[in-house]
Amino acid sequence: MLQLPTEFPDFGLTPEQRREAVRGHYYEWPGMDGSSGEIWCYSERFSYRPGEMVTLFVSSTAPQFGIVIVRDGGVETKVFEKTGLLARWQETPDQCSVEGCGWDATFEFRIGDDWPSGAYRVTLAADDRGGGTIESHHLFIVAPLPGRKPGRLLQVAATGTWLAYNTWGGSNHYQGITGPKRDQYATMVSTQRPWCRGFVVLPKDAPRVPVEVAVPPKTVPRYPHMEWAFATGHSKKYASSGWASYDSHFFRFAERAGYTVDLASQHDLHFSPEILDGYDCVVFVGHDEYWTWEMRDAVDAYVERGGHAARFAGNFMWQTRLEDEGRRQVCYKYRARAEDPAYRGGDVTRATNSWEAPEIGRPGSATFGLNATRGVYAGWGGCAPRGVRGFPVYRPEHWAFAGTGIYYGDLLGADSHVYGYEVDGLDFEIRGGLPYPTAESGAPDGLQVLAVGMASQVEESADIPIEDQFLTDEDGRFTAETLFGEASDANLDKVKRGNGMIVNFPRGKGEIFHAGSCEWVAGLLRQDAMVERVTKNVLDRYLGKS
Ligand SMILES: [Fe+2]
Numbered sequence: 001m002l003q004l005p006t007e008f009p010d011f012g013l014t015p016e017q018r019r020e021a022v023r024g025h026y027y028e029w030p031g032m033d034g035s036s037g038e039i040w041c042y043s044e045r046f047s048y049r050p051g052e053m054v055t056l057f058v059s060s061t062a063p064q065f066g067i068v069i070v071r072d073g074g075v076e077t078k079v080f081e082k083t084g085l086l087a088r089w090q091e092t093p094d095q096c097s098v099e100g101c102g103w104d105a106t107f108e109f110r111i112g113d114d115w116p117s118g119a120y121r122v123t124l125a126a127d128d129r130g131g132g133t134i135e136s137h138h139l140f141i142v143a144p145l146p147g148r149k150p151g152r153l154l155q156v157a158a159t160g161t162w163l164a165y166n167t168w169g170g171s172n173h174y175q176g177i178t179g180p181k182r183d184q185y186a187t188m189v190s191t192q193r194p195w196c197r198g199f200v201v202l203p204k205d206a207p208r209v210p211v212e213v214a215v216p217p218k219t220v221p222r223y224p225h226m227e228w229a230f231a232t233g234h235s236k237k238y239a240s241s242g243w244a245s246y247d248s249h250f251f252r253f254a255e256r257a258g259y260t261v262d263l264a265s266q267h268d269l270h271f272s273p274e275i276l277d278g279y280d281c282v283v284f285v286g287h288d289e290y291w292t293w294e295m296r297d298a299v300d301a302y303v304e305r306g307g308h309a310a311r312f313a314g315n316f317m318w319q320t321r322l323e324d325e326g327r328r329q330v331c332y333k334y335r336a337r338a339e340d341p342a343y344r345g346g347d348v349t350r351a352t353n354s355w356e357a358p359e360i361g362r363p364g365s366a367t368f369g370l371n372a373t374r375g376v377y378a379g380w381g382g383c384a385p386r387g388v389r390g391f392p393v394y395r396p397e398h399w400a401f402a403g404t405g406i407y408y409g410d411l412l413g414a415d416s417h418v419y420g421y422e423v424d425g426l427d428f429e430i431r432g433g434l435p436y437p438t439a440e441s442g443a444p445d446g447l448q449v450l451a452v453g454m455a456s457q458v459e460e461s462a463d464i465p466i467e468d469q470f471l472t473d474e475d476g477r478f479t480a481e482t483l484f485g486e487a488s489d490a491n492l493d494k495v496k497r498g499n500g501m502i503v504n505f506p507r508g509k510g511e512i513f514h515a516g517s518c519e520w521v522a523g524l525l526r527q528d529a530m531v532e533r534v535t536k537n538v539l540d541r542y543l544g545k546s
Pocket residue numbers: 287289315422
């Protein structure tokens with residue numbers, strides 16, 4: 001068994017810096033690196049098809065730069081390189097996170113007809129002012145051309161969540177510099193800005209969110225990922241979202257395991273739902289929190305017609321809307337009932353609130369079988385820091401577990417810590433030692449619960465002073481208000497105990513498998529044989545290989 005250290009890793013921060021790392025609001029902004037200079041880049045879209053032109057918008061303190069483009073798959077393949085490109089420093093509006101940077105176009109290139117679908121990393125490099133190098137990274141997706149795709153997987157990157165967490169420019173759906181006191185999160189975020197540091201590439205030793213510590217009694221929670229981010233100049237949210245922390249681990253695993261995988265963005269799902277046609281299996285992974293109504297329509301119709309959806313992801317939480325041809329994502333979140341125009345003469349079913357808000361009438365479980373507000377935190381902060389690290393298995397005889405040797409009561413993926421840091425669940429009951437969704441749970445007909453672990457919406461400990469709580473009971477109070485109309489203690493008590501599940505169910509002519517945890521990809525990253533086997537069992541069955 002894995003031996004965990006009993007002390008938190010330390011990145012050399014003072015207690016004040018550690019506090020700032022967790023409580024503070026720090027972010028990427030043009031000019032942040034001072035005298036050494038900077039180079040930044042974005043493209044006008046998240047994804048392109050072969051043969052299309054890509055425009056890069058670059059702002060650089062150096063007059064010249066070079067770019068290298070690499071396809072970031074099971075192996076890295078360089079597809080493009082150019083030096084001596086001309087650049088200049090471009091003015092950026094204060095509210096660029098919301099409005100977009102509005103830079104002038106810098107450089108255009110054509111996607112080769114032979115560039116396979118996948119993620120392409122752009123590295124920009126230039127001389128700094130002191131004889132060194134400045135560098136930054138961008139990422140775009142090459143989406144597949146239409147057509148029948150026998151034997152191929154389509155992975156849909158969680159770009160709505162990337163956008164929600166992107167700290168570049170100061171505002172995202174969590175923290176921000178909007179509002180009269182410049183202290184509010186943004187209800188609208190723009191795609192027209194660079195990705196924050198750590199979304200495209202990360203060093204191998206970057207901590208993940210769940211703590212890898214055998215936590216001693218009465219320990220005040222620490223957050224190694226935010227301390228590392230603060231100490232190394234990465235985004236505060238690098239471990240919460242992004243290609244580097246999440247989506248890439250499934251994509252590389254699948255290619256190395258011999259699958260042919262195509263990649264699309266959630267924007268493709270929204271604007272071109274036909275992108276799913278022709279695939280036998282579509283995959284969603286990682287931290288996958290923000291969806292539009294149209295994206296769900298695309299998946300529901302695809303499965304109804306006979307498609308197979310495999311979701312190895314957690315936190316199916318918020319409805320978003322896309323505006324300005326997809327350049328702006330809207331999500332009012334906690335302020336939706338007070339501020340979202342959907343509540344004032346608009347179509348309330350499109351309110352940018354939790355999917356489980358009754359007025360929307362479309363709980364997450366109607367698409368993927370599980371709900372975010374019945375799940376939530378596990379393995380970090382004061383939320384089950386000593387809890388299960390893997391999924392407790394109740395139905396080991398299910399086809400998904402074939403060949404794993406797993407038994408009733410075993411933990412799937414505990415060594416690789418696949419359970420956390422946000423999980424999705426259902427209200428359930430145990431009968432005869434087996435879990436069943438309750439009648440009020442919202443579970444689709446025929447849903448089987450294969451595994452279920454505990455999760456929490458609140459940090460509750462007599463040993464941890466309130467000022468040392470980061471998660472507190474805020475999310476639990478919000479859930480209580482959303483579901484029951486008032487954030488009272490009585491309602492909080494109804495919602496605060498969550499769970500995370502693996503479920504499987506049919507819909508129409510198709511089927512859905514859902515392991516509802518953000519960290520499933522940690523099992524693929526850490527090459528956990530049992531997690532790999534379950535993943536392959538699902539993919540092979542859905543591709544018609546077994
Ligand atoms: Fe989340």
